[in-house]
Amino acid sequence: MNTGQKREIIKVEDIKRDYVVGEEVVHALRGVSFTIYEGEFVTIMGTSGSGKSTLLNVIGCLDTPTAGEYYLDGISVRKMGKNERATLRNRKIGFIFQSYNLLAKTTAVENVELPLMYNPTISAKERHSRAIKALTDVGLGDRLNHKSNQMSGGQQQRVAIARALVNEPVIILADEATGNLDTRTSFEILTLMQKLHQEEHRTIIFVTHNPELAHFSSRNIVISDGRIKSDTYNDEIKLAREVLETLPKEEA
Amino acid sequence: MNIVNLFKIALRALNGNKFRGFLTMLGIIIGVAAVIAMLAIGQGSKKSIQDQISTMGSNMINVRPGTGQFGGVRQSSSSMQTLKLEDYEAIESQGEYISAATPEVSSSGQVIFGANNAPTTVYGVNPSYLDIRKYTVSEGSMFTEADVKASTKVCVIGQTVVENLFTNGEDPIGQTIRFNKIPMKVIGILTSKGDNTMGMDQDDLVLAPYTTVQKRILAITYIHSIAVSAISEGATEDAIASIEEILRQRHKIGIGQEDDFNVRSQKELISMMSSTTDMMTVLLACIAGISLFVGGIGIMNIMYVSVTERTREIGLRMSIGAKGVDILMQFLIEAILLSVTGGIIGVILGISSAYVVKNVLMWPIDIQPYTIFLSFAVCSATGIFFGWYPAKKASDLDPIEALRYE
Numbered sequence: 181m182n183t184g185q186k187r188e189i190i191k192v193e194d195i196k197r198d199y200v201v202g203e204e205v206v207h208a209l210r211g212v213s214f215t216i217y218e219g220e221f222v223t224i225m226g227t228s229g230s231g232k233s234t235l236l237n238v239i240g241c242l243d244t245p246t247a248g249e250y251y252l253d254g255i256s257v258r259k260m261g262k263n264e265r266a267t268l269r270n271r272k273i274g275f276i277f278q279s280y281n282l283l284a285k286t287t288a289v290e291n292v293e294l295p296l297m298y299n300p301t302i303s304a305k306e307r308h309s310r311a312i313k314a315l316t317d318v319g320l321g322d323r324l325n326h327k328s329n330q331m332s333g334g335q336q337q338r339v340a341i342a343r344a345l346v347n348e349p350v351i352i353l354a355d356e357a358t359g360n361l362d363t364r365t366s367f368e369i370l371t372l373m374q375k376l377h378q379e380e381h382r383t384i385i386f387v388t389h390n391p392e393l394a395h396f397s398s399r400n401i402v403i404s405d406g407r408i409k410s411d412t413y414n415d416e417i418k419l420a421r422e423v424l425e426t427l428p429k430e431e432a
Numbered sequence: 433m434n435i436v437n438l439f440k441i442a443l444r445a446l447n448g449n450k451f452r453g454f455l456t457m458l459g460i461i462i463g464v465a466a467v468i469a470m471l472a473i474g475q476g477s478k479k480s481i482q483d484q485i486s487t488m489g490s491n492m493i494n495v496r497p498g499t500g501q502f503g504g505v506r507q508s509s510s511s512m513q514t515l516k517l518e519d520y521e522a523i524e525s526q527g528e529y530i531s532a533a534t535p536e537v538s539s540s541g542q543v544i545f546g547a548n549n550a551p552t553t554v555y556g557v558n559p560s561y562l563d564i565r566k567y568t569v570s571e572g573s574m575f576t577e578a579d580v581k582a583s584t585k586v587c588v589i590g591q592t593v594v595e596n597l598f599t600n601g602e603d604p605i606g607q608t609i610r611f612n613k614i615p616m617k618v619i620g621i622l623t624s625k626g627d628n629t630m631g632m633d634q635d636d637l638v639l640a641p642y643t644t645v646q647k648r649i650l651a652i653t654y655i656h657s658i659a660v661s662a663i664s665e666g667a668t669e670d671a672i673a674s675i676e677e678i679l680r681q682r683h684k685i686g687i688g689q690e691d692d693f694n695v696r697s698q699k700e701l702i703s704m705m706s707s708t709t710d711m712m713t714v715l716l717a718c719i720a721g722i723s724l725f726v727g728g729i730g731i732m733n734i735m736y737v738s739v740t741e742r743t744r745e746i747g748l749r750m751s752i753g754a755k756g757v758d759i760l761m762q763f764l765i766e767a768i769l770l771s772v773t774g775g776i777i778g779v780i781l782g783i784s785s786a787y788v789v790k791n792v793l794m795w796p797i798d799i800q801p802y803t804i805f806l807s808f809a810v811c812s813a814t815g816i817f818f819g820w821y822p823a824k825k826a827s828d829l830d831p832i833e834a835l836r837y838e
Contacts, residue, residue: 242751242832263755270753277835281748285448297441298753300434343752 186217188254189351189383190239195248197234208234209245210406216385216399218350221377223394224387226403233355235403236387240273240353241265253350270298274344278356280336282328288315288339289324295347314342318372334365341372345382352376354386358393364427370396370420396420438758442765449738456734457774459727460811464778465785466720467807468799472786474713476797481705484628490698491665492564493672495523495658495679498692513654514683514692520658522678529671531663532560535655537645543593543638544610550596554587554611554638556645557659564661572605572620575641583643587611588620590635609638614648616640668697724810727774732818735767739826746826747834760827767819768812775811779804 197209208231216222226232237243238250241257242265250257253272257265269275274295282291292311296302302310315324318338328336337357344352354373358366374396376382386397394400395418402409446453497512520535527533537556542549559574561567575586589597589604598604604618616638625634646652662671672695679685679693739746746759754762783799790797 237832240751263757266750266753266755269751275751277748279744281744281835283444283448283745283748286444290444294749295752297437298749298755298758300437347753 190216191251193249223397231406274349276354278359314346459730460774463724463727465782468782470716471803478709480796493660528674529667545597556642570623580641587616591624592636728814735822743837750831756827763823768815771815
C-alpha cells in the first residue's frame with residue numbers, strides 16, 4: 181500500500197509507559213513505534229493487561245508517555261500540560277466508548293453539541309447546525325430531541341459516534357465500541373464505521389479484544405506484553421454490511 | 433472558556449435533575465425566607481414603638497425638679513417645689529434650640545358633668561402645649577394667652593373625658609364641667625391619640641390655663657414641670673445643654689454640685705425601648721442565619737454526592753476537551769445557580785409570609801431593602817463557599833480514572 185504521500189496522523193516513536201504501584205514498577209508499554217496515516221482504519225488488539233488501554237490513553241492524549249515521542253497530526257504531545265492536552269483532544273480527537281457515556285436525561289442534539297461547548301470559537305448557531313448534521317450522518321436525523329434514556333443501545337452509540345464526529349477530528353478513537361451491543365447492532369455500528377472510513381475517508385482507531393473484527397479494518401496491530409506483536413495490512417476487507425445481510429432478522 | 437457556554441452547561445446539568453435541585457434549594461429557600469420574615473417582624477415592632485413614641489413628640493424635653501434632701505429625708509421629685517414660673521420664663525426667653533415651652537401643673541381628681549363623673553387629670557399649661565405634645569383640637573378651639581393671663585375657667589378635654597361625661601350625645605362645647613368643685617367651660621375637644629407605648633390613655637385629660645390650675649385648683653405658686661420642644665430631634669442634645677446651663681445659673685448650683693432638677697428627652701425612652709426590640713431582632717436573625725447556614729451545608733452535601741455520582745460524566749467531559757477550570761466553573765455555577773434561585777424564591781416567600789403575619793396576626797412588619805440585599809448576598813456567598821470544595825474535587829479528577837469509575 182502506498183502511504184508515502186499521506187499525512188501522518190499518529191506517529192509514536194519508542195513509547196514507554198511505567199506505572200509505580202506500591203514499590204513495584206509496572207512496565208505497561210515497553211517501546212512501541214508505529215505511524216498511522218490519514219484514511220486508515222486500524223484495529224488495535226490485545227488481551228487485557230497487554231497494554232492496549234495504556235496505548236489508547238497515550239494516543240488519546242489522556243496520558244503522557246514516560247519515554248518516547250508522540251506526534252498527533254504533527255504536534256508533539258509529550259511535553260504538553262493538562263490544559264493544552266484538553267484543548268488538543270477537543271480539536272483533534274473524537275472518542276467513542278464502550279458504554280457510550282452520554283449525558284443522562286439529555287437530548288441527542290445536546291449530547292452531540294457537548295464537545296463544541298468547550299470550543300469558544302464556535303457560535304451557538306453553528307454548534308447546533310453541526311450537531312444536527314452529525315446526527316443526520318449517523319442516521320438519527322429523526323431522533324434529534326430524543327433523550328438518551330429513551331434510546332436503544334445502538335441508537336445511543338450512534339449518538340456517541342455523532343458526538344465524536346462533530347468537532348471534525350483528525351482521528352476517531354473507539355474503545356470497544358461494540359462491546360456492549362448484541363451481534364446485529366454491533367455489525368450495524370461496524371457498518372457505520374466502515375462507511376465513515378470508506379466514504380468520508382476518516383481515520384479510525386478501533387481498540388478491541390475481539391480478533392474477528394480484524395477482518396473489517398484496513399490494518400491490524402496486535403499488542404502483547406507492552407510490545408507490538410504484529411502489524412499487518414488487510415487487503416481483503418470484509419464488509420460489515422454484507423455480514424449484516426446474512427444475519428437473521430430480529431423482531432425490531 | 434466561554435462563560436455563556438459554562439452557564440448553558442450548568443443549566444443543562446441542573447435541568448436533568450430538577451427534583452434534586454429543588455430539594456437542594458429548599459434549605460436556602462427556608463433560610464432566606466426565615467431571615468427576611470424574622471427581620472421584618474423584628475424591625476416592624478421596633479418601628480411601631482418608635483412611631484408611638486414620636487406621636488408623644490420625639491423632640492420633646494421634660495424638665496422636672498430633682499430629688500432633694502429635706503432634713504435628711506430624701507423627697508420624691510413630685511413633692512419638690514424648686515421649679516418656679518421664673519425658671520420657665522427664663523428657659524422660654526433665653527434657651528437656645530428651643531421652639532416652644534410650657535409650664536406644667538397637674539392635679540388628679542374627679543371630673544363631673546351632670547350625673548356623670550370620672551377620674552381624670554387636669555393639666556395646667558399654656559397654648560404651646562398642643563405643639564409640644566403633638567395634640568390637635570378637633571372641635572372648638574384652644575384657650576389663648578389671654579385666658580392664661582386672666583386665669584379664665586375654660587378647658588379643652590380629651591376624647592375619653594368626652595365619652596365618660598357626655599353619655600347622652602350632648603355637644604360638649606359650651607357645657608360647664610366641674611373639677612374639685614371648680615366649674616370650667618369646655619371650649620374645645622382634642623383629637624384622639626390612643627394609648628401610648630406604656631399603655632397609658634393619652635385621651636384621658638383636661639387641659640386648662642396653668643394660671644387657673646395654680647390659683648383656683650392647687651393654690652400653689654411653683655410649677656411641677658416644664659415641657660419644652662427642641663427645634664428638631666437632632667437639636668435635642670443642644671437644647672438640653674442650654675436648659676441645664678440656665679437652670680444651674682438660676683438655682684445657683686456651683687461646679688461639682690448636684691443639680692436640683694432633671695432634664696430628660698424622649699430620645700432616652702426611644703433608645704431604651706429600641707434596645708429591647710433590637711435584641712429580639714438580633715436573636716431572630718441569629719436563628720434564621722443558622723437555618724441559612726444549614727441550607728448552605730445542604731448544598732455542599734448534594735454537590736459532593738453529585739460529584740461522586742457524576743464521576744463518569746466528568747471523565748467524559750474531560751476526554752472531549754473540558755479543562756480542569758471548566759469543570760470547576762461548571763460545578764461552582766451549578767451551586768451558585770441553586771443558591772441564587774433558592775435565594776430569589778426565599779425572598780418572595782419571606783416577603784409573602786411577612787405580609788401573612790401582618791394581615792393574619794396583625795403584627796407590625798417593616799421590610800428594609802437592606803435585609804433583602806443582605807440575605808441575597810449571604811446566599812450567593814454560601815453558594816460559592818459551599819460549592820467550592822466539591823467543585824475543586826471534581827476538577828482534580830484524572831480523566832482516565834474518572835472514565836473507568838463504576
